[in-house]
Amino acid sequence: MGIEGPFWRAIAVYRVASLVYAAVLLAQNRGYEHPAAGWTVIGVMTLWTAGTAWAYAVPALRRWPLLGLDLLITLGCLLASPYVEGARQSEPGTLPVPATWIAGPVLAWAVHGGRRAGAVAAAAVAGGDLWLRLRAPGVPLQVNGAVLLFLAGVVVGHVARLARQAEERMQRAVEMEAAQRERERLARDIHDSVLQVLALVQRRGQRLGGEAAELGRLAGEQEAALRQLVAGPAAGGHPSGLTDLRSPLLRLAGPGVTVSTPATPVLLTAEAAREVTAAVKAALDNVRAHCGEGARAWVLAEEGEEEGKSVVTVSVRDDGPGMPAGRLAEARAEGRLGVAESIRGRIARLGGHATVTAVPGQGTEIELTLPTRP
Known part of the structure; x- marks a missing residue:
């Protein structure tokens, strides 16, 4: 050498x-x-x-x-x-x-x-x-x-x-940096061309219905797969032993669900990434169960700071009918603990918190915030 x-x-x-x-x-x-x-x-x-x-x-x-x-x-x-x-x-x-x-x-x-x-x-x-x-x-x-x-x-x-x-x-660092630069370049080119076309086909297919709706669904699946491919290495593939949260989140994308993640890895422990992904899945299940077939959901992951600490924030927003005030408390009293345990409980165990904002007729937003080192 x-x-x-x-x-x-x-x-x-x-x-x-x-x-x-x-x-x-x-x-x-x-x-x-x-x-x-x-x-x-x-x-x-x-x-x-x-x-x-x-x-x-x-x-x-x-x-x-x-x-x-x-x-x-x-x-x-x-x-x-x-x-x-x-x-x-x-x-x-x-x-x-x-x-x-x-x-x-x-x-x-x-x-x-x-x-x-x-x-x-x-x-x-x-x-x-x-x-x-x-x-x-x-x-x-x-x-x-x-x-x-x-x-x-x-x-x-x-x-x-x-x-x-x-x-x-x-040498490994140089190779990873070169690979990351090439991946970012490909991601920009693909986003400016292929991904936008697939998203357009998905929207138009849903509006036209019939066979066009099936074509739109397939386009949405390919868009999600392509976004995951250009996002970076698979979960757990980082030298630090941490998991890139982007990979499991991007796998949740599909017809009616749009996932947006940063260009750089969002690194969490394997347990934290697994629990956050499960909480997001529970939120999307609620959208499908309570907002109807035509409802759309948007998942956004980002990194930032809260009270001087590095945190990861994942929000799940839908365009459904929203919830009246006090609905979550009623559901908890009835023994329906989907939001209380599947979402808030998971994030609380990681040292974070979850907030739910719902306005009747304007959809619901669930925001999950947790420290990068739970």
């Missing part, structure tokens, strides 16, 4: 710098007891440094065979130190011939495989380093190098894994 490129370049720079450091140490110590062998090790390190700088720059070559070979060559150079240094290996402060170059494969394993892979490579290299120190008589055992190798492997692996995850999330 693109985010890994800087990590591999940094490892290449580290290898070159540590190679120069190892060569300087060998020169300062005049090649130890076996200069030819020492410079041969430096030559192998030089060739492998150049090879890995090229190989790790090619994403297709960043595989476990190359990483395993990298670790083996590094261990070979490390374990050649006793022969090169001879008796001088026991002198205080003497480093192995590769010196800090041995951390190269640890960093490579960490970038490629994460924390665990970095720790495994660190264990292998640190084991070789500790074995050399145990073989040196009279030299106190020092574990500083092993500890630093483990820290480098774990920390670099963790950072590399976080960087990959951040890149993946960024």
